[in-house]
Amino acid sequence: MKYEYLSNTPLEEAREKFLNSLKEAGTAYKTEVIRTRDAAGRVLARAHYARRSSPHYLSSAMDGIAISSKLIESANESSPAILKQSDFIMVDTGDPLPEGTDCVVMIEQVVENGDGTISLYSSAAPWSNVRQIGEDVSMGDMIAPSFARITPSLVGALLAGGVLDVEVVKIPSVALIPTGDEIVDSDSDLKEGDIPEYNSAIFSGMLAEWGAKGVVYPIVRDDPKLIKEVVSSAAKDHDAIIVIAGSSAGRDDYTSSVLAELGELVIHGIAIKPGKPAILGHIGPVPFFGVPGYPVSGIIVMEKIVRYALSMLTMIPAAEPEEVEVTVTRKAPSSLKYEEYIRCQAAQANGKIVAVPMSRGAGIVTGFSKASGMITVPQNCEGLEAGASIKMQPFRKLSDIENTLCVTGSHDPLIDEVADILIRSSGNINPVLISSSHVGSMGAITAVRNNEAHLGGIHLLDTETGIYNLSYIRKYFPNGGAVLIRGVIREQGLMITKGNPKGISGIKDLPGLSYVNRQKGAGTRILLDYLIEKEGITPDQIYGYTKEEYTHTAVAAAIASGTADCGMGIYSAAKTYDLDFLHLWDEQYDFLVAESAADDPRVLKFIEVLRSEEFRTRLEKMGGYVLKDTGDTVVI
């Protein structure tokens, strides 16, 4: 067993040391000359100066007549100047100013007398309505300095100044080399143990946003000789190299030793989480990055390190992300050893932005795409207390965050359908957006009570009365202040391996089977507990009772994969996974909202969707739902 410890270099120090080593190694941008017409979005490699003036001749700024201003010096309302045909020349906008004239009178001010002469009722200053030579730009003027980003209007300014070709910074080519024996093309059929390769696609997209171009290599096996061969050839063909995975110090991690042989290893291990096992160095002047294989770790290393180094090749500044102040809703502990990055879902509530820390797993790439932003817990900080104020780097526009309805609580795929209908029905013009998280029904009550979420999905059975939700809300909102929005009746039951090979006929069969449960506080788990108690079964009799999943689909996925025989969930999840379904219960799934938020326009839109035909159609297609009083509200 081989194990090497990595360094734990603080981020700033690692970045500085690395960038300095690149400077010393001569890392620098290249240039090329391209047509100005095609240059929008590129970066000027040097200052560019006008090669001609614009306009390049005296020209009329209007449709009208060109005259000598002296002819109408004394014209006024009561005594117009009368001009004969030889005194004036018709000109259109852009026409050259005719010899002997020095101003243009707008066509609207010309009165025709019918005999070929015209009357003008006011005087005009010399050069009025005449565009001077170089009015826009004069030959020799600097149009833009070095490293200016070429906006569309700068394309126009350059062409106006006769700059038909520009010297721009060449788009750096970055080799993306995925490695690993277990890695397969993401387009393949996956066998157990196969890990689909999609980091190269994520990183290519990021590189494009930063003005670089990713070139994806075929996957390289965990063989130091092969890796060395590929890297060594890539160093000749590209301006930077990113080796994906193999950056840690495990049995099959060869990236650092390959780099040390071919070039200079500058840093191995940064005090960030995720992203620690990053490798930074260079092969000659070509920057080299060993990026961890977990996608979230990889994205962080790209953002926090690669982006900065690439700006030496793109000359596009790696600006620090703009940030907004948020209030975190939950305690977020963090290690003293690392600077830690936590994705958050954010929404505006009571005039401030609240951020709910999301799952931090380094493999959870959906967390990135669902997040509203990311907060940074500094190194040497034990974490954040609930209610702490901190800066968040938003992934979305603030106006989108303002339009976001925060829905938490019990998982049901119908919430995603509502989200989609909200967007489609708006034509994507300022749609109400939904940010959803799954904390179970009890979590929903807490979150709505604490103003951490606008809406909470709940299905809480009062086992004494058989009535759902109302008694729980009354208990936690003893003085009122809550509104219940009627949702749907949905079928709960046991999702069972296709064909029911173990012959499961009900709750009583659970002991001896392999079960997969929902997390504490989930309505589905509360229902299970009620049902097993009725049967006289205790949790410790059920293998897998402690194996928790957060969604119906995750439970279904576990059963479909064969890691469990059954688990409780809703019909639509069983249907999606083609599982058998043993119906046990019809439950009321509703939404809780604080009374103060009940007439929030976003909430009203949400209710509108619940009542819509489109919603009914979609839920019928999913199956296992009955819509009754859906969208009605009950004030508690």
Add this chain to the structure above:
Amino acid sequence: MKYEYLSNTPLEEAREKFLNSLKEAGTAYKTEVIRTRDAAGRVLARAHYARRSSPHYLSSAMDGIAISSKLIESANESSPAILKQSDFIMVDTGDPLPEGTDCVVMIEQVVENGDGTISLYSSAAPWSNVRQIGEDVSMGDMIAPSFARITPSLVGALLAGGVLDVEVVKIPSVALIPTGDEIVDSDSDLKEGDIPEYNSAIFSGMLAEWGAKGVVYPIVRDDPKLIKEVVSSAAKDHDAIIVIAGSSAGRDDYTSSVLAELGELVIHGIAIKPGKPAILGHIGPVPFFGVPGYPVSGIIVMEKIVRYALSMLTMIPAAEPEEVEVTVTRKAPSSLKYEEYIRCQAAQANGKIVAVPMSRGAGIVTGFSKASGMITVPQNCEGLEAGASIKMQPFRKLSDIENTLCVTGSHDPLIDEVADILIRSSGNINPVLISSSHVGSMGAITAVRNNEAHLGGIHLLDTETGIYNLSYIRKYFPNGGAVLIRGVIREQGLMITKGNPKGISGIKDLPGLSYVNRQKGAGTRILLDYLIEKEGITPDQIYGYTKEEYTHTAVAAAIASGTADCGMGIYSAAKTYDLDFLHLWDEQYDFLVAESAADDPRVLKFIEVLRSEEFRTRLEKMGGYVLKDTGDTVVI
């Protein structure tokens, strides 16, 4: 003479009426299916759901050993669990969890006993360090809703969920049809009267930023039959049509009649300035825009109208631009008839952002590329007073505006060189940026005194003492508070048509010649006035004394084009234009700065550049400068 009045429809009304007419005409986005790997930056046409779970099997989250958690239930510091080789299996990150095991212990916690057995000193919970099936995403879960912009991380999430192809909104193809008899390709050699065509390049760049693709047509003559033919064919091949120029109501403006014949003309004339003569309509469901030929007018119509209509085809929201509060430094009058857009140069001074309104000419495209942002004076408003607070739409990042040094006053091309050196020497990492404007030396004193600019370029001759600048500053800063930064000594003289065909030998020859002057308050004009007075010449003896230009290069351009015989200016401008130069005077060109700003880090960087070798080299190349005490400061 034909003249039709256009309507003056308020912007909001025009937009609403137009967008509604498009909706009725069936304008809608199209879709296509592409590889998810290539989809970053595109827009999902519908909600997409996971087709597989990720991970799709129980897997190790660490490099370590897989065991059954029961084996180490009671392990602790003083009594480790001893496992024999058959009890554990080595696993790497991502490996499937072996049959019969339910947790992974990190390799760092494993102590080898040397006899093949290992010791573990703590217990582990079942499923610890095991990635559950669907931990990232479960099959059937919605990964993203309709119209989601595909970020790099969403590419990853989609591929993780087995979505290998996505249905996206097709990139709309927009025909850009330049028209006009006087219009020539911008790459041509220009004759008098030729207007180079570059609007299509500007608009293509804007379309790309908005997620559409411009297809530039050859220039079409002002012939209604030809225009109709081209437009009618474009309506079959493209998703939208933009006809450039010919949108007004002049002799040769045929766009509106062509549209009326082929489709529906909805709006002709919008109450905006610039941009009034816009044409909006559609040919069947294909949106049609007649955009004015002046580039600034065109850019405004693109921004304020085309962008909104295109979002029906791209499904990318045309968000209202984010704005910042600024204080305008000068009165900005505006017509009651129009909503008017004024480009501004902005900089931070005394903690607020001050904005200097720039020239508003509809032909001044450099104004757009040099501007920091744009303010909007609403319709029915007479304009802004100096000191008024108003929202500005920034064209640059706020951090760039914060880094901007506002240099005003007398024109000298050396300011642009300083700007370029500042950027290059910073490696484009948070460079000090320069925003410069030309208001003459006297304007510089006023601007610095009023905190409207950080630095003012001045060359003001005290004709009694022959000393430059100091007496003027003492007069306008009677209580001190100013610092003079020594600039350069530069050669002033008469710039004269190449070869000096009129045999000009000095100031005394000016009467009878055609002259081109600088604006009031310019140091060069003050010098001229001094010199002609010495010769006993009065301004009215000089033809062209009232013809004002704002820069040395603009004066040189007028002479080079033959519209004037001579004008005063600096040597480097004469050299750029290959003019004869008659040296008259050596003048001191300095920079004025308020004492309170003299140690602003941006000003210190500016001084550093003045003192640099690079600056000296560049000025030597330009010619006509002597550097003496350059960068020294004199406190007044």
